[in-house]
Each structure stands twice: as C-alpha cells, then as structure tokens.
Amino acid sequence: xxxxxxxxxxxxxxxxxxxRAALWLPWVLAVLVAxxxxxxxxxxxxVTYRDIAEHFKYGSxxxxxxxxxxxxxxxxxxKVCPEHLPGEGYASLGMIYEPGKDLPVGVSKxxxxxxxxxxxxxxxxxxxxxxxxxxxxxRLVLGMPAHRFDIRAFEAFFFNCASSAKFRSEFIVxxxxxxxxxxxxLDRTVVYPVAIGLMRERLLMLKAxxxxxxxxxxxxxxxxxxxxxxxxxxxxxxxxxPAKELLGASDFPSIWLQGPRMLxxxxxRMELHWDGNNTHTEERNxxxxxxxxxxPPTIELGAIGRVEDxxxxxxxxxxxxxxxxxxxxxxxxxxxxYCADCHGRDGRDFSGARVGHVTPIxxxxxxxxxxxxxxYELAVNQATLYAGYPHRFRHFRKTFGYxxxxxxxxxxxxxxxxxxxxxxxxxxxxxxxxxxxxxxxGNDVYDPARVGFVSDRAEEGGQRLFLFDTTLPGxxxxxxEGAAYGTDLPAADKDAxxxxxxxx
Ligand code: HEC
Ligand code: HEC
Numbered sequence: 001x002x003x004x005x006x007x008x009x010x011x012x013x014x015x016x017x018x019x020r021a022a023l024w025l026p027w028v029l030a031v032l033v034a035x036x037x038x039x040x041x042x043x044x045x046x047v048t049y050r051d052i053a054e055h056f057k058y059g060s061x062x063x064x065x066x067x068x069x070x071x072x073x074x075x076x077x078x079k080v081c082p083e084h085l086p087g088e089g090y091a092s093l094g095m096i097y098e099p100g101k102d103l104p105v106g107v108s109k110x111x112x113x114x115x116x117x118x119x120x121x122x123x124x125x126x127x128x129x130x131x132x133x134x135x136x137x138x139r140l141v142l143g144m145p146a147h148r149f150d151i152r153a154f155e156a157f158f159f160n161c162a163s164s165a166k167f168r169s170e171f172i173v174x175x176x177x178x179x180x181x182x183x184x185x186l187d188r189t190v191v192y193p194v195a196i197g198l199m200r201e202r203l204l205m206l207k208a209x210x211x212x213x214x215x216x217x218x219x220x221x222x223x224x225x226x227x228x229x230x231x232x233x234x235x236x237x238x239x240x241x242p243a244k245e246l247l248g249a250s251d252f253p254s255i256w257l258q259g260p261r262m263l264x265x266x267x268x269r270m271e272l273h274w275d276g277n278n279t280h281t282e283e284r285n286x287x288x289x290x291x292x293x294x295x296p297p298t299i300e301l302g303a304i305g306r307v308e309d310x311x312x313x314x315x316x317x318x319x320x321x322x323x324x325x326x327x328x329x330x331x332x333x334x335x336x337x338y339c340a341d342c343h344g345r346d347g348r349d350f351s352g353a354r355v356g357h358v359t360p361i362x363x364x365x366x367x368x369x370x371x372x373x374x375x376y377e378l379a380v381n382q383a384t385l386y387a388g389y390p391h392r393f394r395h396f397r398k399t400f401g402y403x404x405x406x407x408x409x410x411x412x413x414x415x416x417x418x419x420x421x422x423x424x425x426x427x428x429x430x431x432x433x434x435x436x437x438x439x440x441x442g443n444d445v446y447d448p449a450r451v452g453f454v455s456d457r458a459e460e461g462g463q464r465l466f467l468f469d470t471t472l473p474g475x476x477x478x479x480x481e482g483a484a485y486g487t488d489l490p491a492a493d494k495d496a497x498x499x500x501x502x503x504x
Contacts, residue, residue, distance in 0.1 A: 041114035046303070052310045055303070056142055057098075057123045060108040062300035063293025068117030070195045071109060072183070075102070076175035081161035086153065086464065093157065094148035094221045094442060096129055096140065105140065106149075114191060119293045122307055124149060125224065125252045129444045130412065130453075132320075134460060138444055143314050144412040145252035147222035147420075147453065148442050150466070152213060159210075162203035169193040212238040212246060217473060219249040220466035221442040223420055226250070226291070227374045233290060234381045247474035248373025250274055251420040257408050259312035260350050270356025274418035275371050276403035277379070280395045282308065286386070287393070296386050316347075316409020319502040321448040331500025334493055338486045342404035347504025350406040360401040366479025367419050374398065410504045414452035415441060421470050421477035424452030425501055429494040431487045432478040440465040451498055 046060035078089045086092045095104035103109065106124025110117055128146045129138035161167055173192055176183060183192065209232050213225060225248040232238065238246070253274070258281045261270050269279035278284050285308050289299055336345070342359065344350035361368050375398065382396040402418060416422040423439045424447065439455040442465045447454045458465055470477040481487045486497060 037114075043114075044110070044112050046108065046110040046300070052306060053142060056121075056307055056310065057105045057127065058101075058103065058108055059121060059303055059306075060110050060119075060300060061121050061289055061292045061294055061303050061307070062298045063119040063121070063289075064108065064110040064117040065112055065298045066295055067293030068110065068112060068119045069199060070192070071116035071118050072176045072179075072192070073172060073196060073199060074107075074118050075179060076172050077158070077161055079175045079179075080166050080171050081157070081164060084157045084160040084164075087462075090154075092463070093150050093154045094146070095124070095154075096127070096138075096148070098140065106146070115187075115195060121292050122255075122288065125151070125291065126255050131445045134445055141317055141412060143256035143311070143316065144254050144409065145222055147252070147414070148444055149252075150219070150221040150442070151224050152219045155210065155213070158203050159207040162200045162207065167196070167200050167203075169196050172196055209238075216247055216249060217469075217475065218466070220420075220468050222415075223249045223251055224291075225373065227378060230287075230290065230382070231378055234378070236377075244369075245372050245375055247369040249474055250370045250418045251413075251415070253405075254316065254409055254413050255311055256314040256316050257312075257348075257406070258308070258314075260348075261356070261406065262312075264356050265351040268356070270350075270405075271358055271399070271403055272356065272405060274402055275374055276356075276358040276399045276401070277374055277397060278395050282391070283393055283395050285311075286391065287382070287396075296389060316412060319411055321446075321502075323502050324499055327496050327499040328503060329500075331493075331496035331498070334486070334489070334497050335500050338484065338489075339497075344406045347406075347408045347410070350408075352404075354404050355406060356404065358399045358401040358403050364402050364479050365481065366402060366417050367421065367474060367476035369474035369476075370418050371400070371402065407501065407504050410501055411451055415439075415455070415468070416452070417477070417480065419475060421468070421475055423455035424450035425498050426450040426494065427452070428480065429486050429489070429497060431481050435470075435477050437471060437477070438467055438469050441468045442466050451502065 044065070046064070047058070049055040049059050078085055090104055091097055095106070097104050103118060104124075105127050106121055107118050108121045123142065123146075125146045126144070127140065127142045128144050128148055129140055130144075131138045166172075169192060173183070173188055176192070177188075210229070212228065216225065219225070228238070228246060228248045231241070261272060262281050264270055271277075271279050272281070273284060278287070285304060286299070289304055294300070340346075341352050342354045344352045344355045350356075361371055379396045379398050382393050385393040410425070414424060416425065416428045420441065422428045422435050427435045427450065436455070440458055441455070442463075443454045443457060443460045445454045445460060454460070458467070469475060486494065489497070
C-alpha cells in the first residue's frame with residue numbers, strides 16, 4: 001500500500017525542478033529572443049560581388065541603411081499601385097532588368113534591421129542600353145548616361161503610392177504572400193506592418209520636401225535636378241528661393257575614364273560637373289553618393305572606392321557601325337582647328353589649353369537654368385559636408401559658365417548639351433534655329449546617320465517615349481553656336497566632323 005505522501009513526494013520530486021525551470025524559462029526565452037533579435041535586427045550584411053562590373057550594377061554603396069526600402073515592399077508596390085506607373089513594373093520607368101535578375105540594374109540589396117532592404121546605386125543613373133534596330137537585343141553599357149531612366153516618375157510613383165489608401169499592410173502583405181515572399185509569422189504580424197508604417201511616414205516627409213520638383217516642367221528620362229535636391233538635404237527653404245535658381249534639370253553624364261580627367265597636362269585639375277563646380281573627381285564621386293542615399297556615417301568608402309578605381313580607366317565601347325574613314329580623315333583637321341582646344345585632342349587624349357575649364361555663359365550661351373541652380377550659398381553649405389573626416393569637401397565653388405569636357409564615347413552621350421536639348425551630333429552642328437524644337441527622348445534604338453538615339457518616334461516596342469519640348473523653361477536648345485563652334489561650316493564639313501567624332 002502506498003502512502004499518500006509517497007505519491008506527493010514523487011510528484012513533488014518531478015515538480016520541483018519543473019517549477020525551478022519555470023522560473024528560469026522567461027529568462028531563457030528572453031535570452032533566446034535577444035540572441036535572435038540581435039542576430040536578426042542587428043545584422044548588417046550587404047550582398048557583395050567579387051566581379052567589379054556586378055558590383056557596379058548591383059553592389060551597395062551603403063544607402064540602404066538610411067534610405068532602403070524593404071525588399072518585399074519594393075517587389076509588391078507595382079502590384080499594389082499599378083495606376084501610378086506608366087506601364088508594367090519598374091521597367092516602365094526605364095529601369096533595366098537583366099535576364100534572371102529580381103532587381104534592376106542600379107538597385108542593391110542589404111540585410112539590415114532584420115529585413116532585406118534595397119536602394120539605388122551609381123548604375124541607376126550611369127548605365128543604360130543601346131540597340132541597333134527595334135528588333136535587336138539591347139546591349140547594356142556601364143558608365144553611359146541612363147538615358148531611359150525617368151527618375152522623377154520613379155519618385156512620383158513612390159510618393160503617390162504612399163499617399164494612397166492602399167499603402168497599408170492589408171493591401172501590401174497579401175501581395176507579398178501572393179509572390180511567395182515566404183514571410184514568417186513574425187514578419188507578417190510585426191516586422192512588415194511596422195516597416196510599412198515607417199516607410200509611409202518617410203515617403204510622405206520626402207514628398208513634402210521635394211514638392212518643388214513637381215512645379216518644374218517634367219524632366220523626362222535621363223535627367224535629374226541634382227543641386228536643388230542637394231539644397232533639400234541642407235533644409236533650404238525651397239519655396240523662398242528665387243524662381244530662377246529652381247530649374248536645374250540636366251542630363252546624366254557618362255562617367256568613364258575619370259583618371260585622365262583628374263589632371264590636365266599642365267598639372268591643373270579639370271573643373272567638371274556640367275558647370276565645372278568641382279575640380280576633384282573624388283569629391284564628385286562622394287557627392288554623387290548622396291544620390292544613392294548615403295550620408296557621411298553610412299557611406300561605404302570601400303565599396304565606393306572599388307567603383308572609383310574602376311572608373312579611372314573604364315573605357316567607353318567603340319563605335320560599332322562602319323565608319324567612312326576617308327570622310328573621318330577630312331573631319332580630323334576641322335576638329336583640331338575648331339574643337340580640340342576646348343574638348344581635347346581626340347577621344348582618349350584630353351590635352352588642350354581650355355579642356356576642363358569653364359567657358360563663360362555669355363560665350364557658350366546655352367540655357368542658363370542649370371548654371372543658376374548652383375549657388376554660392378549651396379557651395380558654402382557643401383563645404384561643411386564630411387566635416388570631421390579627412391575627406392571633408394573643400395572644392396565646390398560657384399562658376400559662371402559651362403565646362404569644356406572631354407568627348408570620349410560621345411556617340412553614347414546623346415541627347416547633347418547639359419540639359420539634353422539637342423538629339424544628335426549632327427543637329428548640334430546646326431544653329432539653334434535649325435535644331436529640332438521638339439523630339440522624343442528615351443529610345444535606345446541607335447541612329448548611326450545623325451549620331452544619337454532615334455528621336456522622331458513617339459513609341460517603341462509598346463513603350464511610350466517622352467516628348468521633350470525645348471521651348472519650356474530650362475529646356476532651351478540654344479548656344480554652342482557660331483563660327484567658333486562649327487555651326488557656320490558648309491554641310492559637307494559638318495558631315496566630316498561628325499564622322500570623325502564617331503572614332504571618339
Ligand atoms: C540620381 C542619379 C545619379 C546617381 C545615383 C549618381 N549620379 Fe553621378 N551624376 C549624376 C548627374 C545628374 C551628374 C551631373 C551633375 C551636374 O553637373 O549637374 C553626375 C555627375 C557625376 C560625375 C561627374 C562627371 C563629370 O565628368 O562631370 C561623376 C564622376 C559621377 N557622377 C559619379 C557617380 C558615382 C561614383 C555614383 C555612385 C556613388 C553616382 N555618380 C551616382 C547623376 C547621378
Ligand atoms: C570655347 C570652347 C568650346 C569650343 C571651341 C567647342 N565647344 Fe563643344 N562644348 C563646350 C561647352 C562649354 C559645352 C557644354 C555646353 C552645355 O552643355 O551647355 C560643349 C558641349 C559640346 C558637346 C556636348 C557634350 C555632351 O555631353 O552633351 C559636344 C558634342 C561638343 N561640344 C562638340 C564640339 C565640337 C564638335 C566642336 C567644334 C566644332 C566644339 N564642341 C567646340 C565648349 C566648346
């Protein structure tokens with residue numbers, strides 16, 4: 001016969017350690033949760049690429065930390081707000097998808113704050129495609145202007161979607177699940193709802209701060225207002241600035257062969273950016289990195305450094321079509337006579353008395369809005385950037401004209417002039433009155449005869465192209481005219497010059 005207390009003692013013997021464990025359990029759980037949270041939410045791991053071209057296209061410069069969109073929200077939004085896109089997905093904004101990739105060229109990914117986050121890198125504005133004919137496959141060229149990417153429409157998409165009633169977990173999370181986003185219970189119930197709320201707040205804040213942009217004429221693909229955006233970073237009161245400095249939209253430039261751009265043959269630094277406001281390519285790179293969402297504490301100098309080193313020697317691709325070499329030979333002395341002093345001896349040798357210097361606005365006489373958008377006040381503020389770092393900015397200054405830049409790979413840099421107001425090289429050699437007053441931007445089909453992208457078609461392969469109107473403020477196509485600029489030459493000489501420029 002068992003005594004009852006035997007039974008109790010047996011139970012007690014079982015219960016005691018369990019009770020003890022129960023006391024510990026919350027602590028153990030707390031530690032496990034903390035370890036998980038630190039592991040998950042403390043991790044900061046960019047997707048990295050050993051190959052430099054892959055790094056340029058998809059590598060992180062650090063921008064996701066401060067500005068990154070949660071990866072799955074990025075993927076879901078075109079499905080949540082299709083009415084705010086011109087067509088299907090991000091490709092309809094002129095972003096380029098390589099076969100088999102889930103992100104377009106110029107978008108990088110990092111695991112940060114517990115989720116995959118994505119943001120832009122240099123390639124989004126400095127890489128694009130060219131096609132020989134509407135039926136041909138596009139070739140991706142790294143370092144050329146992203147002449148198809150409409151960054152303002154990109155901004156508008158996020159701002160408009162964030163303002164709509166659909167920017168909520170109830171709409172976004174189901175789209176993610178439908179794409180097999182593999183969200184865990186924690187993601188679905190906590191992480192993503194919080195991330196969606198934070199992202200909406202941030203986008204609405206940015207929308208308010210960047211609203212001056214939407215008072216400007218549309219930029220169209222391949223253009224951005226760099227320095228008014230920089231003023232926003234410094235909290236300039238945009239609505240109190242004089243109207244004449246609020247129109248800075250200009251073309252994305254090519255960024256290859258930065259090495260020979262660092263020094264002129266007389267040992268001076270080239271003054272570059274369209275208006276020549278900075279003499280140091282290192283600062284131009286770091287300044288550009290603000291465009292990729294980085295700030296002094298979040299920038300990845302190593303990752304930018306890899307891009308920087310690669311750009312020093314990166315070459316533009318050669319002209320891929322036939323060249324009439326006799327005609328080009330005739331163009332060479334004309335070029336040397338009229339152009340070499342300002343633009344360099346040829347496409348690789350950038351020597352010339354005025355290369356990398358600024359031609360005063362009265363002389364070049366092109367549209368002055370971009371020049372006026374860059375102000376002395378902004379230069380002073382930029383000199384505070386990276387204060388406390390060895391690479392504090394010290395080379396930004398106000399200029400009074402546009403820079404005489406090298407013309408390497410000029411065939412891929414159409415449309416021409418800083419504001420992209422002239423569709424082809426052949427048109428640039430005509431006086432402004434004979435240049436097209438409207439044309440279409442954003443086509444990657446090439447026109448080897450006029451040297452530029454096809455610009456007389458409103459639509460290509462189902463994609464609507466952008467009608468650029470040179471009569472709108474900031475879009476003027478005048479300037480770079482007169483005897484010194486070759487526009488008075490006989491037509492046959494202009495043809496010869498253009499043929500020679502194909503070798504650059
Ligand atoms: C949002 C688009 C955008 C992004 C992103 C961007 N750039 Fe640019 N970049 C521009 C524009 C526009 C200019 C011309 C600015 C001007 O002078 O008005 C420019 C100018 C430059 C120049 C000077 C070119 C010259 O010869 O004058 C360099 C070098 C450059 N970028 C490098 C980079 C690097 C490196 C990155 C990545 C860290 C980057 N850019 C990211 C748009 C961009
Ligand atoms: C006095 C210096 C000077 C001379 C001479 C000159 N240019 Fe220019 N060129 C410039 C400046 C400055 C710009 C930029 C103007 C702007 O963007 O508003 C420019 C722009 C260009 C561009 C457009 C570059 C781009 O990326 O959009 C081409 C092409 C060009 N010049 C070709 C020529 C040719 C060809 C000649 C000779 C027939 C010539 N230039 C003579 C100063 C000069």
